Amino acid sequence: MNGSPPLDEIIDNISRLLELEEIDLSLRNLSYDDIVRITDILRTKENLQKLNLCCVFTTKNHDEIVSAVKKIFSVIEDKPISELNISNNALAPGAIKEMKKFLTQNVNLQSIIVDDTGLGKLGGEILFESILNSKSQSSFLKTLSARANVLGSSRTTPLLGKIFIKHNTTLTKVCLSRNNLNFKHFPQLLKGLKSCRGLEFLDLEDNNLSGDLASQFGSYMNKWSNLKHMNVSSCFFTSIQVNFVLNALSKKSNTKLEFLGLQYNYIDDDGYLSLADTIRKCLKDLTRLELNGNMIMKQPKCYDKLKKSLKSIGHPDALDDLNDMQNESDDESSDDGSPSDGSSSDDESKKRKLDCLGVEKLESKKKK
Numbered sequence: 001m002n003g004s005p006p007l008d009e010i011i012d013n014i015s016r017l018l019e020l021e022e023i024d025l026s027l028r029n030l031s032y033d034d035i036v037r038i039t040d041i042l043r044t045k046e047n048l049q050k051l052n053l054c055c056v057f058t059t060k061n062h063d064e065i066v067s068a069v070k071k072i073f074s075v076i077e078d079k080p081i082s083e084l085n086i087s088n089n090a091l092a093p094g095a096i097k098e099m100k101k102f103l104t105q106n107v108n109l110q111s112i113i114v115d116d117t118g119l120g121k122l123g124g125e126i127l128f129e130s131i132l133n134s135k136s137q138s139s140f141l142k143t144l145s146a147r148a149n150v151l152g153s154s155r156t157t158p159l160l161g162k163i164f165i166k167h168n169t170t171l172t173k174v175c176l177s178r179n180n181l182n183f184k185h186f187p188q189l190l191k192g193l194k195s196c197r198g199l200e201f202l203d204l205e206d207n208n209l210s211g212d213l214a215s216q217f218g219s220y221m222n223k224w225s226n227l228k229h230m231n232v233s234s235c236f237f238t239s240i241q242v243n244f245v246l247n248a249l250s251k252k253s254n255t256k257l258e259f260l261g262l263q264y265n266y267i268d269d270d271g272y273l274s275l276a277d278t279i280r281k282c283l284k285d286l287t288r289l290e291l292n293g294n295m296i297m298k299q300p301k302c303y304d305k306l307k308k309s310l311k312s313i314g315h316p317d318a319l320d321d322l323n324d325m326q327n328e329s330d331d332e333s334s335d336d337g338s339p340s341d342g343s344s345s346d347d348e349s350k351k352r353k354l355d356c357l358g359v360e361k362l363e364s365k366k367k368k
Contacts, residue, residue, distance in 0.1 A: 103130035111143035128159035157185035164192030177205035218244030231261030264293035276305035
């Protein structure tokens with residue numbers, strides 16, 4: 001019941017299906033009056049287990065959003081909902097408060113997705129405290145996704161760490177990308193994640209894991225032997241710090257990885273060569289490797305070895321497009337823009353190998 005059907009048709013369908021377990025209202029942009037009509041029907045759905053409210057509360061009238069959220073959550077608070085998606089909505093803390101009773105009383109909830117909902121620090125505190133205060137004392141969460149909510153604060157991240165510890169026997173998916181998390185916030189959060197031995201999907205993209213956090217993260221990776229998807233792109237690693245991740249991958253603790261996101265992390269030639277060996281020996285399930293935005297490969301053999309390793313595991317096209325690689329010559333130049341060592345040939349060599357990472361030239365060499 002997603003997308004194109006008119007609201008009247010959706011309401012009619014909901015009314016007729018007595019044992020309805022899943023309702024998808026996403027992308028509807030519903031008004032308060034629409035919500036009232038829907039909730040009148042939801043009251044009768046005793047077996048409702050999955051509810052998708054993505055892109056529903058998007059009006060600019062915040063008071064109307066708060067009222068609509070209050071209305072719908074007062075109706076579903078006693079339903080056996082196990083999966084809730086309320087992403088891409090203009091919720092903010094005011095609307096999150098209206099979800100507290102649902103979050104504390106529901107003992108069936110296994111998946112909560114609140115990506116890009118304007119939580120902020122206060123909204124994050126309310127949400128995570130509510131999850132922690134659930135009357136269900138056992139581990140029940142399987143998925144927690146809160147991307148792009150600017151959650152970084154001294155209050156929200158310790159709460160997240162506690163959630164991970166409380167739900168460490170059931171959590172399999174954690175998504176916290178683009179949340180402005182840094183060295184002040186990550187230590188307790190990572191300690192919580194460390195305890196989640198069944199983790200299969202981890203997305204920390206575009207947060208700051210630099211400094212000692214890189215070593216800490218790398219040392220915890222051996223705890224996640226079931227990991228299939230790991231995204232640590234744009235995590236502000238230096239060329240030295242990213243090696244903690246690359247070295248951890250070589251320990252054969254994450255052999256089930258299918259997706260590996262390492263974009264924009266200053267991986268250099270040594271890192272590429274190490275990764276190529278690791279793929280061949282340890283990551284034979286890998287189907288997608290994202291490396292765009294790292295350092296230019298100075299040695300053509302780096303690209304060759306990566307491609308050969310991916311081909312050897314049966315996925316020659318797993319590598320993403322390398323069209324935005326970083327050129328360190330800008331940092332090594334003198335004030336007038338010339339190379340610091342005065343070598344024009346070295347600069348020309350770098351330009352030749354840049355050329356979309358030199359991929360076209362390297363491929364043409366292979367053909368010859």
